[in-house]
Amino acid sequence: MVLSTTERYYLLECLSGSKVIRADARRVDQFRPVEATCSFLPNSNGSSRVRLPDGSECIASVKAKVVKVESSEVTDLLNVEVDINGQRDDAEAVVSFSSILKESLAQCIPESLLKLTEKYAFELSIDAIVISYPSGISSFYSILTLVSMAVYLALKSTSLPLLTSTTEDAEVEEEPTFSDDWDLAKLLFPKDRLLAPPLLFVLAMVGPNLLLDPSVEELEVAENGLFVGFASNKAGAPIRSISLNSTNNKGLSTNHILDAVSTVDSVGGSVLKALNSIVENSTSEF
Amino acid sequence: MSRFEIYSPEGLRVDGRRWNEIRRFECRINSHPTSSDGSSYVEQGNTKVLCLVQGPMEPALRSQSSTAQGSLIVNVSVTPFATVERNKRPRNDRRIQELSATLTRTFNKAIVLKNYPRSLIQVNLQVLALDGGLLAACTNATTLALMDAGISMYDYISSVTAGIFDGQTPLLDLNTIEENELGFLTVGVIGESEKLALLLMEDRVGMDSLEKVLAIAIAGSHRIRELMDIQVRNYGKHKVAKLANQ
Numbered sequence: 001m002v003l004s005t006t007e008r009y010y011l012l013e014c015l016s017g018s019k020v021i022r023a024d025a026r027r028v029d030q031f032r033p034v035e036a037t038c039s040f041l042p043n044s045n046g047s048s049r050v051r052l053p054d055g056s057e058c059i060a061s062v063k064a065k066v067v068k069v070e071s072s073e074v075t076d077l078l079n080v081e082v083d084i085n086g087q088r089d090d091a092e093a094v095v096s097f098s099s100i101l102k103e104s105l106a107q108c109i110p111e112s113l114l115k116l117t118e119k120y121a122f123e124l125s126i127d128a129i130v131i132s133y134p135s136g137i138s139s140f141y142s143i144l145t146l147v148s149m150a151v152y153l154a155l156k157s158t159s160l161p162l163l164t165s166t167t168e169d170a171e172v173e174e175e176p177t178f179s180d181d182w183d184l185a186k187l188l189f190p191k192d193r194l195l196a197p198p199l200l201f202v203l204a205m206v207g208p209n210l211l212l213d214p215s216v217e218e219l220e221v222a223e224n225g226l227f228v229g230f231a232s233n234k235a236g237a238p239i240r241s242i243s244l245n246s247t248n249n250k251g252l253s254t255n256h257i258l259d260a261v262s263t264v265d266s267v268g269g270s271v272l273k274a275l276n277s278i279v280e281n282s283t284s285e286f
Numbered sequence: 287m288s289r290f291e292i293y294s295p296e297g298l299r300v301d302g303r304r305w306n307e308i309r310r311f312e313c314r315i316n317s318h319p320t321s322s323d324g325s326s327y328v329e330q331g332n333t334k335v336l337c338l339v340q341g342p343m344e345p346a347l348r349s350q351s352s353t354a355q356g357s358l359i360v361n362v363s364v365t366p367f368a369t370v371e372r373n374k375r376p377r378n379d380r381r382i383q384e385l386s387a388t389l390t391r392t393f394n395k396a397i398v399l400k401n402y403p404r405s406l407i408q409v410n411l412q413v414l415a416l417d418g419g420l421l422a423a424c425t426n427a428t429t430l431a432l433m434d435a436g437i438s439m440y441d442y443i444s445s446v447t448a449g450i451f452d453g454q455t456p457l458l459d460l461n462t463i464e465e466n467e468l469g470f471l472t473v474g475v476i477g478e479s480e481k482l483a484l485l486l487m488e489d490r491v492g493m494d495s496l497e498k499v500l501a502i503a504i505a506g507s508h509r510i511r512e513l514m515d516i517q518v519r520n521y522g523k524h525k526v527a528k529l530a531n532q
Contacts, residue, residue, distance in 0.1 A: 094522075
């Protein structure tokens, strides 16, 4: 998106003052309305589709496969791939999104969750596909929140078949067998446990202020950017600075970073609650 | 020999259909109003295809612009999770490239391209789930999305697959299991006529049974055209009502 000098100046004035006025009348820590659905792909264990009002859309799928475990590393059992429509597979955004998501997931998923028996475990293949994004986007990092929400919802709606054979197979030669009744399938992330996949929040810095979920115009005037992770009900690693456009770049101060963490801390819980209600209200067609 | 009974003596197929029945066909037009000029979503049985059309717009490259007529680009991408076993296809997969070439050829003739000189029409197809009839679902989705984009076309192109069982019984609208077992062809029919805009036959189908297969495929395509037409007209009515209220 190309802004004229006047437009840019106007936006900067509005966003960098002590009282922030965003072009779409949002609060600094308010999200745009998100539209999402879950479990609509019959071939996947979990799936989701998330859409933003500016037309960006991401579809995520989780597929599980039983594999023989050789090492006890969770990273070997996780396979995260991001695909952005129209971008090459080795484009910077595609590669870094995959590794950011994989690392943050590996920290949040305990090995016991995927372990099936002594010898076998589930291998998760998580695919996120960005179908569309605003045409004048200046940096792909702004859609990281969208991708992480899609992955969150897909994982939350993932259900795995119930194991009917024994879990102690260190001595016996037995391949795991499963119940063929999908009504007995259990969720990968049980409802009653606090355990949840991580979310990543992108914030744009304009002057002394930080804006959550920046829109395309706000990205254009952003002076710097940050993304902050949110897992097990508090903000935390990964925290990283990202450049949201190529024109202006100013340094982040300590205050900005602390501000970002406390903003994410305060809104993270309600975002999780909203996303969880989508998972609970979605009825699987299959 | 297959594990499945493709066509039972009682006349039922693996999924319980008769020989001349199409699968559940559902389509939506204008599914992505903000992110594209035209969009559609087609479900043919368990095959799910999403189509986004951009354009007519100014091409990014000079080489894509022609003063005589508009140019058309079709991109097909099959998501890695589309099949039961996860399967990541490389971007330059031969089959996918062939598929987009076939679609480009078909729609070059279906769109009134002379109305769009120096313009580019870009069609992006995303295959979300795959259970047979890939080309057919892509064709139907493209037809609907182009209509939604308001691009002038001569008529609907509606498409379906048909195969032959035991050299005698033609079967309509095959799923993956049947596609793997039988010789089949895909047709794309122009509107309500019996003219074909698209014919793809990659397996052996006996010459003597070709007529039967084509007949049922054309009849199936007409049915799909009807279903698409209902959806397009419903959407049109809905849009007119919205405008009238304003």
